[in-house]
Amino acid sequence: MRRVLLAVALPAVLIAVWWVVSALAGSFFWPPLSTVLAVFPETWNADRIVGDVLPSLARLAIGYLIALVGGVVLGVAIGSFRTLRAMAEPVLEFFRALPPPVLIPVIALFAGYTGWTSKIVTIALGCLWPILLNTVDGVRSVDEVLRDTARSYRLGPVDRFLHVVLRGASPRIVTGARQALSIGVILMVISELFGANRGLGATIVQFQRGFEVPEMWTGIILLGLLGVVLSVLFRLVENWTLAWYHGQRQAERKG
Amino acid sequence: MAVSLDVDGLAKTYTGHGRDVEAIRDLTFKVQQGELVCVVGPSGAGKTTLLRCIAGLLDSSGGQVRLDGVPVTEPPPGMAVVFQEYGRSLFPWLTVRKNVELPIKSRPAFRKSAEAALEAVGLSDSADAHPWQLSGGMQQRVAIARAIAYEPSVLLMDEPFAAVDAQTRADLEDLVRTLWRRLGITIVFVTHDIDESVYLGQRVLVLSNRPTTVLADVPVDLPEERTQLETRSSPAFAEIRSQVWTLVQQAKKDS
Numbered sequence A: 001m002r003r004v005l006l007a008v009a010l011p012a013v014l015i016a017v018w019w020v021v022s023a024l025a026g027s028f029f030w031p032p033l034s035t036v037l038a039v040f041p042e043t044w045n046a047d048r049i050v051g052d053v054l055p056s057l058a059r060l061a062i063g064y065l066i067a068l069v070g071g072v073v074l075g076v077a078i079g080s081f082r083t084l085r086a087m088a089e090p091v092l093e094f095f096r097a098l099p100p101p102v103l104i105p106v107i108a109l110f111a112g113y114t115g116w117t118s119k120i121v122t123i124a125l126g127c128l129w130p131i132l133l134n135t136v137d138g139v140r141s142v143d144e145v146l147r148d149t150a151r152s153y154r155l156g157p158v159d160r161f162l163h164v165v166l167r168g169a170s171p172r173i174v175t176g177a178r179q180a181l182s183i184g185v186i187l188m189v190i191s192e193l194f195g196a197n198r199g200l201g202a203t204i205v206q207f208q209r210g211f212e213v214p215e216m217w218t219g220i221i222l223l224g225l226l227g228v229v230l231s232v233l234f235r236l237v238e239n240w241t242l243a244w245y246h247g248q249r250q251a252e253r254k255g
Numbered sequence B: 001m002a003v004s005l006d007v008d009g010l011a012k013t014y015t016g017h018g019r020d021v022e023a024i025r026d027l028t029f030k031v032q033q034g035e036l037v038c039v040v041g042p043s044g045a046g047k048t049t050l051l052r053c054i055a056g057l058l059d060s061s062g063g064q065v066r067l068d069g070v071p072v073t074e075p076p077p078g079m080a081v082v083f084q085e086y087g088r089s090l091f092p093w094l095t096v097r098k099n100v101e102l103p104i105k106s107r108p109a110f111r112k113s114a115e116a117a118l119e120a121v122g123l124s125d126s127a128d129a130h131p132w133q134l135s136g137g138m139q140q141r142v143a144i145a146r147a148i149a150y151e152p153s154v155l156l157m158d159e160p161f162a163a164v165d166a167q168t169r170a171d172l173e174d175l176v177r178t179l180w181r182r183l184g185i186t187i188v189f190v191t192h193d194i195d196e197s198v199y200l201g202q203r204v205l206v207l208s209n210r211p212t213t214v215l216a217d218v219p220v221d222l223p224e225e226r227t228q229l230e231t232r233s234s235p236a237f238a239e240i241r242s243q244v245w246t247l248v249q250q251a252k253k254d255s
């Protein structure tokens, strides 16, 4: 109960401040929060939800899952084999240094601006690096004694992959996946800024260009709410997969 | 009786990091089937190195290890290792039960074997806990339970009781002897505790300081039926103990 109160207290204060200040400001670019909330339901009606919001989220989900699977598989391979690592490291450093939005025009050359493909590829490529690099580190950080244990008990390759490498690297994989999620949300929006006419990001930009300021603000609020929901979902998955890790860390701190 | 382990002219020099460490110069000894041999030596003498070579986890730089006549080049079947860093050898993401079951889960009736092994080390009540929820002594017993559930013909133990309190240690020593006599397996038990080596072993191998050779092979002529109180206070025990003690002192001085 206390925790719920604590978690809700600051947002409540911020909303109150926003409400009061925006009501007093009388600025065209910063309309009263009451106005923004009033246009929210009609702005995000069923048509926009189905035609813009859900497709954006679907592209995010597909791109993110591709990055997750690809990043973990590649990361485990690179982390497990020294020669592969030596070969891959310079290439990885190069691609990691490129800001993902820079790739959008290049991707669009191949996949076109308007379709889903270029947007999904953009999201997947942007999300791939944090997952991949963290997985490589995670695989390499699996305890030497655990590896020896697995070898001396002659665990098969499948068991070694599932029970030793993947689980051992999972705290780092989750770290990478968390970074990737915020990058993914950013890229979901940015990928729609180039010549797309539908989607959450594209809609917000159209409002802005059309000086529909309250509507633009509703889009930003919606984006923020989606971010909160995604991070809560992520936290749930994390608590479920990493319960052992958090427990172990706690035990170590106490001991 | 047949020879189980045959260590013949074993040598190991660690290379790399700009300097070579000659950990083992020349070790030769045999262990009969069903024997319990203790290995003592100063810290850094290469006891762990020796066990890792026997376990097929480390390539030797000279000589050979044979298990039942077959040269060891990779972890052989039918051999279990209890590592010095036992805490790190347990899978923190698996429960105690799952830790014990993992190496044997392709065998029929593996659940029963795991149950029986946990029973034997007195951990039936903690089967569903995770390793990090247990004390050091309990973790060590999990590692032992996993080893005996595996039903090895050879069990290697590397200073398994170095980090547990005296009372637990005495209990675990008796446990090892009980299990050994019940299961008839071959045990190589590494320790730096001279009393422990005499109490447990049928023979004590004393290693020299680095570069390591076998300094002496001391037979332990004590009755098979041993108890902490009587055996340790018997004149025969004191005799062998001081003999080994003198040898270890000599080993330290030679460096």
Ligand SMILES: Nc1ncnc2c1ncn2[C@@H]1O[C@H](COP(=O)(O)OP(=O)(O)OP(=O)(O)O)[C@@H](O)[C@H]1O
Pocket: B014, B015, B021, B022, B023, B041, B042, B043, B044, B045, B046, B047, B048, B049, B050, B084, B159, B192, B210
């Ligand atoms: N991976 C390694 N690379 C280089 N040198 C090593 C390595 N492992 C061990 N050594 C060296 O080899 C020697 C023997 O080490 P080892 O761990 O086998 O000794 P030990 O007898 O088990 O010692 P302790 O009683 O402290 O456990 C030591 O001098 C150590 O520094």
Ligand SMILES: [Mg+2]
Pocket: B047, B048, B049, B084, B158, B159
């Ligand atoms: Mg050691």
